[in-house]
Amino acid sequence: MSLGLFLAQALTGLASAATLFLVSVGLSLVFGITRVVNFAHGAFFMVGAYVGYTLTNYFAASDALSYWLCVVAAAVIVGAIGMAVELLLMRRMYKVPELFQLLATFAVSLLIDDILPIIFGPEDLLAPRVRSLRGGIDLFGARMPVYDLYMIAAAAIVLLLLYIAITRTRWGVLIRAATQDRDMVGALGVNQAWLFTGVFTLGVFLAGLAGALQLGRTSANLGMGTSAITEAFVVVVIGGMGSVTGALVAAILIGELSALGVAYFPQLNLVLMFLIMAAVLAVRPSGLFGKPEALTRQHEFSDEPPLRAISRPLAFAAIALLALLTIAPAVLGTYGLSVVVDVMIAIVFAGSLYLILGPGGLVTFGHACYFGVGAYAVALGIRYAGLSFASALVLAPLAASLFALAFGWLSVRVSGVYFAMLTFALAQIVWSVVFQWYDVTGGDNGLIGLWPTSLSPLVFYFVTLALTAGSIAILGWIPHSALGYALRVTRDSPARAAAIGIDVRLVRLFAFVIASLFAGLAGGLSAFAKGSVFPTAISIGRSIDGLVMVLMGGVESIAGPVVGAAMFYLMQTEILRYTDRWRLVLGVLIILIVLVFPKGVVGSISQRLRGEESR
Amino acid sequence: MTPQHPTAPLLQVRDLLVRYGETLAVNGVSLDVEAGKLIAIIGPNGAGKSTCFNAISGQRPPNAGEVLLDGKSISGLLPETIFSLGVGRTFQVTATVPTMTVRENVQVALISYHRRTFSPWVSARRLYREEADRLLELIGMTGQRDRACGVLAYGDLKRLELAIALANAPRLLLMDEPTAGMAPAERNELMALVARLAADRGIGVLFTEHDIDIVFSLAHRIVVMNRGQLLATGTPDVIRADPRVQEIYLGRDDHTGSAEKQPS
Numbered sequence: 001m002s003l004g005l006f007l008a009q010a011l012t013g014l015a016s017a018a019t020l021f022l023v024s025v026g027l028s029l030v031f032g033i034t035r036v037v038n039f040a041h042g043a044f045f046m047v048g049a050y051v052g053y054t055l056t057n058y059f060a061a062s063d064a065l066s067y068w069l070c071v072v073a074a075a076v077i078v079g080a081i082g083m084a085v086e087l088l089l090m091r092r093m094y095k096v097p098e099l100f101q102l103l104a105t106f107a108v109s110l111l112i113d114d115i116l117p118i119i120f121g122p123e124d125l126l127a128p129r130v131r132s133l134r135g136g137i138d139l140f141g142a143r144m145p146v147y148d149l150y151m152i153a154a155a156a157i158v159l160l161l162l163y164i165a166i167t168r169t170r171w172g173v174l175i176r177a178a179t180q181d182r183d184m185v186g187a188l189g190v191n192q193a194w195l196f197t198g199v200f201t202l203g204v205f206l207a208g209l210a211g212a213l214q215l216g217r218t219s220a221n222l223g224m225g226t227s228a229i230t231e232a233f234v235v236v237v238i239g240g241m242g243s244v245t246g247a248l249v250a251a252i253l254i255g256e257l258s259a260l261g262v263a264y265f266p267q268l269n270l271v272l273m274f275l276i277m278a279a280v281l282a283v284r285p286s287g288l289f290g291k292p293e294a295l296t297r298q299h300e301f302s303d304e305p306p307l308r309a310i311s312r313p314l315a316f317a318a319i320a321l322l323a324l325l326t327i328a329p330a331v332l333g334t335y336g337l338s339v340v341v342d343v344m345i346a347i348v349f350a351g352s353l354y355l356i357l358g359p360g361g362l363v364t365f366g367h368a369c370y371f372g373v374g375a376y377a378v379a380l381g382i383r384y385a386g387l388s389f390a391s392a393l394v395l396a397p398l399a400a401s402l403f404a405l406a407f408g409w410l411s412v413r414v415s416g417v418y419f420a421m422l423t424f425a426l427a428q429i430v431w432s433v434v435f436q437w438y439d440v441t442g443g444d445n446g447l448i449g450l451w452p453t454s455l456s457p458l459v460f461y462f463v464t465l466a467l468t469a470g471s472i473a474i475l476g477w478i479p480h481s482a483l484g485y486a487l488r489v490t491r492d493s494p495a496r497a498a499a500i501g502i503d504v505r506l507v508r509l510f511a512f513v514i515a516s517l518f519a520g521l522a523g524g525l526s527a528f529a530k531g532s533v534f535p536t537a538i539s540i541g542r543s544i545d546g547l548v549m550v551l552m553g554g555v556e557s558i559a560g561p562v563v564g565a566a567m568f569y570l571m572q573t574e575i576l577r578y579t580d581r582w583r584l585v586l587g588v589l590i591i592l593i594v595l596v597f598p599k600g601v602v603g604s605i606s607q608r609l610r611g612e613e614s615r
Numbered sequence: 616m617t618p619q620h621p622t623a624p625l626l627q628v629r630d631l632l633v634r635y636g637e638t639l640a641v642n643g644v645s646l647d648v649e650a651g652k653l654i655a656i657i658g659p660n661g662a663g664k665s666t667c668f669n670a671i672s673g674q675r676p677p678n679a680g681e682v683l684l685d686g687k688s689i690s691g692l693l694p695e696t697i698f699s700l701g702v703g704r705t706f707q708v709t710a711t712v713p714t715m716t717v718r719e720n721v722q723v724a725l726i727s728y729h730r731r732t733f734s735p736w737v738s739a740r741r742l743y744r745e746e747a748d749r750l751l752e753l754i755g756m757t758g759q760r761d762r763a764c765g766v767l768a769y770g771d772l773k774r775l776e777l778a779i780a781l782a783n784a785p786r787l788l789l790m791d792e793p794t795a796g797m798a799p800a801e802r803n804e805l806m807a808l809v810a811r812l813a814a815d816r817g818i819g820v821l822f823t824e825h826d827i828d829i830v831f832s833l834a835h836r837i838v839v840m841n842r843g844q845l846l847a848t849g850t851p852d853v854i855r856a857d858p859r860v861q862e863i864y865l866g867r868d869d870h871t872g873s874a875e876k877q878p879s
Contacts, residue, residue, distance in 0.1 A: 500723065506733075
């Protein structure tokens with residue numbers, strides 16, 4: 001590759017870095033002040049692109065000046081939307097557990113994901129290009145799009161303004177102080193509420209600006225939000241949460257890596273991103289410029305009562321349910337049985353997530369990864385190795401736990417929101433690889449025709465029933481075991497865990513791998529149940545479904561995810577009959593759970609029962 | 616229980632240095648703890664006492680200096696490794712598990728000590744139950760052993776911390792303000808128990824304490840710290856007579872004047 005081409009690639013990388021920086025610095029600033037990781041940040045980026053498209057079209061921006069005005073106006077509008085979200089929703093969220101904050105912001109992104117196509121339609125939208133911004137310039141014999149230079153300049157201007165604002169103004173002093181200790185700033189008489197609103201609005205404004213700027217390079221499309229938030233998470237994980245410098249350095253690193261990676265190793269691009277992240281986290285778990293987290297923070301569910309032995313009524317209910325499901329094939333037809341199978345698979349998936357979320361106290365946003373790996377292990381095993389039903393079903397949990405070993409090793413080095421972001425980013429990387437590796441995985445078209453001809457639906461039903469019962473028994477047992485106790489100590493008091501000789505990371509990794517093993521089993525079963533596998537098996541949507549199932553039921557015992565998964569599945573099936581705006585419904589549902597029903601169904605019932613006992 | 620070499624102290628701390636950014640929280644502190652002896656660290660708030668503890672127990676690795684247990688360096692080791700070498704500790708701000716019962720809090724320490732943590736098939740409820748109950752009896756918490764730890768009074772949590780710290784049959788016990796927040800009668804009782812355990816079991820105890828009466832009546836030796844530095848070391852009589860110690864404690868410096876009032 002010539003020097004000119006290399007330079008052109010490097011500048012393209014810098015232009016990507018500009019977008020990445022604008023998106024991640026907003027995310028990072030908001031986190032620094034409010035301690036909330038805004039999952040909807042990518043969605044706001046996307047809104048920026050759509051609003052920018054609308055404005056440039058409406059005003060028929062044909063010269064550079066009006067184009068830039070439209071871009072800034074779009075950012076202001078998105079910032080205003082962000083402010084409204086902060087005032088209506090986020091304000092109620094600052095004191096709730098991290099998981100709920102993440103879910104609530106994710107719910108906002110779900111709403112945006114479903115509302116945008118209603119307004120703008122499903123097609124990609126290409127903004128009118130302004131002639132003076134369109135051309136290229138020659139650079140050592142290679143052509144460099146001039147717009148990329150503008151992008152870099154725009155990011156540089158924002159960086160400079162941010163730097164001045166943070167180091168030179170009173171507002172900047174407050175920002176720095178609140179990042180250190182927000183309660184102290186509140187105690188000194190600063191109106192915290194408005195500080196939070198201001199910073200949130202600024203962060204969303206920057207996301208909107210990045211989205212609108214992006215219009216000069218690509219079309220506005222409905223996938224850009226998810227990919228933006230994934231990359232932003234990678235950037236803040238590498239750079240360190242809450243650090244502007246970190247966001248800058250990591251954005252340049254990732255931007256350049258992607259641009260040069262595409263040029264030199266197009267196949268390995270995503271793997272490279274993963275390796276960089278792994279290398280940084282192995283050496284500096286809190287990122288290049290991040291501060292280490294305090295180890296002493298108490299877990300958020302600390303009002304949970306001590307674990308009790310499984311009560312007799314519950315055991316009877318479980319046995320009765322099992323008996324009912326054993327005789328179900330006599331009553332239910334093929335369709336009925338397939339519904340029950342789907343529910344059971346959902347139960348195993350939710351049950352495995354419960355182990356990480358409940359006793360483990362770790363919030364993962366990438367649990368679908370292991371479900372998907374299990375499903376694809378079955379599909380690929382049948383397609384390429386001609387595996388039998390039984391051996392494919394053994395391969396699924398095996399493959400999932402191998403992935404969990406590698407990803408878990410990385411993820412347990414961090415905790416809290418870092419854990420959530422990292423598990424999410426890792427799952428997205430696997431998703432992208434599966435999505436793009438068309439020759440092997442079939443990409444978007446998935447792998448179909450997996451049902452072995454020799455397998456009867458009835459046999460499959462009983463295999464699923466037996467595996468589900470066994471899985472739930474084991475997953476319900478583990479919290480009562482020595483490992484489960486150690487796990488709860490790492491959740492509630494990491495400092496104490498270390499002081500009594502418990503290796504916090506190893507215990508978490510162990511639980512993570514066990515949970516992923518069962519997620520992989522669920523994935524393997526689902527590959528057979530559907531007879532096909534698609535990339536959605538790994539998508540963030542499935543991870544969120546799992547979280548909602550567990551939360552609907554409750555995180556305090558295994559009964560929670562069992563009830564929650566069944567409720568969720570049946571509700572989803574029912575609602576999908578009437579509308580395909582499922583994400584809209586789910587978004588509202590999540591916000592309701594978080595605001596009104598934080599203990600879940602089983603949790604609320606058992607709390608009520610306990611309340612009556614003590615009277 | 617472990618036979619001790621009469622010449623080598625159980626714990627030797629040499630020129631310990633811990634830095635928090637620009638601040639030297641602990642600056643060149645050296646001290647010894649012999650088996651069976653109670654050594655107290657005293658000093659105003661911010662003197663670096665807790666940081667000393669954290670550096671010894673591995674919660675905050677020292678920047679320089681050395682920590683020797685039985686003559687072998689343990690500086691920079693992980694807390695869980697230091698635990699396995701026979702060091703138990705209590706925290707200034709109690710670190711217990713609120714969602715477990717009192718007994719379970721001790722049981723889980725015993726499970727870890729006996730290396731049964733990675734046994735997903737063993738029921739924790741029955742593991743080392745009697746051993747836990749014996750420890751709870753020792754600290755007088757038998758009546759509360761089935762209560763959730765989250766609802767305990769602060770003084771009880773402090774006592775529970777002692778039971779947890781004893782779970783690994785420690786040779787060295789690090790107690791960071793073990794009686795803070797307790798009623799005076801409770802304090803004396805707890806520290807008398809610690810003194811008895813130290814004598815009976817040959818445990819070396821390093822502790823900080825704001826109640827000066829307890830310190831001077833129980834400690835075999837007292838280490839005085841001020842602003843990260845070692846000010847004086849000696850027997851209670853020597854320390855009592857030291858004019859520099861009197862200066863700190865009687866408040867010639869106005870900013871330390873009220874630091875040693877007993878918490879109410």
